[in-house]
Amino acid sequence: METETKAVGDGKVVEMSKGGRKIRRCELVLRFLGLALTLVAAIILGVDKETKVVPITITSTLPPIDVPVTAKWHHMSAFVYFVVANAIACTHAALSLILCLVSKNGQKGMKLVIIFLDLMMVALLFSGNGAAAAIGVIGYNGNSHVRWNKVCNVFTKFCNHVAVSIVLSLLGSLSFLLVILLIALSLPKHK
Amino acid sequence: METETKAVGDGKVVEMSKGGRKIRRCELVLRFLGLALTLVAAIILGVDKETKVVPITITSTLPPIDVPVTAKWHHMSAFVYFVVANAIACTHAALSLILCLVSKNGQKGMKLVIIFLDLMMVALLFSGNGAAAAIGVIGYNGNSHVRWNKVCNVFTKFCNHVAVSIVLSLLGSLSFLLVILLIALSLPKHK
Numbered sequence: 001m002e003t004e005t006k007a008v009g010d011g012k013v014v015e016m017s018k019g020g021r022k023i024r025r026c027e028l029v030l031r032f033l034g035l036a037l038t039l040v041a042a043i044i045l046g047v048d049k050e051t052k053v054v055p056i057t058i059t060s061t062l063p064p065i066d067v068p069v070t071a072k073w074h075h076m077s078a079f080v081y082f083v084v085a086n087a088i089a090c091t092h093a094a095l096s097l098i099l100c101l102v103s104k105n106g107q108k109g110m111k112l113v114i115i116f117l118d119l120m121m122v123a124l125l126f127s128g129n130g131a132a133a134a135i136g137v138i139g140y141n142g143n144s145h146v147r148w149n150k151v152c153n154v155f156t157k158f159c160n161h162v163a164v165s166i167v168l169s170l171l172g173s174l175s176f177l178l179v180i181l182l183i184a185l186s187l188p189k190h191k
Numbered sequence: 192m193e194t195e196t197k198a199v200g201d202g203k204v205v206e207m208s209k210g211g212r213k214i215r216r217c218e219l220v221l222r223f224l225g226l227a228l229t230l231v232a233a234i235i236l237g238v239d240k241e242t243k244v245v246p247i248t249i250t251s252t253l254p255p256i257d258v259p260v261t262a263k264w265h266h267m268s269a270f271v272y273f274v275v276a277n278a279i280a281c282t283h284a285a286l287s288l289i290l291c292l293v294s295k296n297g298q299k300g301m302k303l304v305i306i307f308l309d310l311m312m313v314a315l316l317f318s319g320n321g322a323a324a325a326i327g328v329i330g331y332n333g334n335s336h337v338r339w340n341k342v343c344n345v346f347t348k349f350c351n352h353v354a355v356s357i358v359l360s361l362l363g364s365l366s367f368l369l370v371i372l373l374i375a376l377s378l379p380k381h382k
């Protein structure tokens with residue numbers, strides 16, 4: 001494999017293959033994508049809010065009263081978990097991006113800590129996506145068995161923003177997944 | 192590092208370090224744990240069923256009628272996803288366990304495919320856990336903002352089984368996570 005010899009600050013010579021540099025570049029791009037996507041996903045759901053006037057029946061003998069009702073992300077624990085998970089993943093992506101840029105190639109201890117944290121982020125993000133999507137499905141369709149009515153026929157804009165946010169977060173999670181796979185590509189032949 | 196020289200079928204000699212054998216043994220144990228935990232989690236939720244007599248009001252002028260209502264896992268799409276995710280992860284664990292037992296140590300291509308599938312399982316299981324947990328939380332506490340009533344005060348046994356199933360699946364997911372970390376431990380020093 002074609003290699004490039006590069007002298008670093010302390011006089012040590014580090015050899016880096018063309019393939020290695022390509023993987024490193026891909027890793028940086030994927031980490032940046034993970035950062036951007038989770039940040040946008042957290043912001044979209046974090047600022048999501050919709051107020052609608054809903055007729056509410058207090059007693060059956062009186063006509064329903066029109067009451068303004070606001071849908072907010074922190075009304076549902078699954079959405080709170082989703083926003084927190086994306087914020088944590090976004091912070092991790094920013095820090096790991098900086099570490100990848102400033103650290104020398106091949107610091108195994110550091111690399112292992114980053115892979116461990118990447119894996120935690122994959123777990124955190126996918127559980128957040130699953131939680132938000134499960135609530136989203138009930139919001140769109142309702143569930144007659146437990147008599148949970150759909151709410152997305154009223155709060156259409158809010159629900160659409162939730163859906164966009166979940167898709168972006170899912171793409172962000174895939175970025176973290178690809179980073180781990182990229183690192184796995186450089187596995188040794190024998191354990 | 193202390194190594195052991197071992198002759199294999201085609202006359203090739205494979206060297207395996209003590210650390211390598213330890214990692215391989217841990218991997219097999221973790222894969223078996225993943226298999227057992229996801230299997231039990233899928234079975235517990237898959238056979239979960241509870242029938243309760245619930246008073247249902249048809250019109251406000253008539254007294255409520257007692258109707259037997261059955262809670263089943265396939266009434267909720269999140270639980271269906273959870274069971275399917277655990278069944279897929281269980282199948283993967285069984286196949287990867289067999290592959291690990293019969294394959295020679297150090298087949299990089301095979302190893303990469305297994306890591307890729309392990310990562311898919313982590314994503315699948317954590318999203319399933321998140322989805323089931325989100326519905327479980329609403330089932331236990333209800334949500335006044337969207338007027339989704341809690342159901343676990345009626346279907347207590349069903350909900351407890353769901354909770355046990357989620358905990359087992361979470362432990363199974365952690366097994367898959369640890370397998371990936373174990374493989375990452377054998378990363379080369381330079382990319």
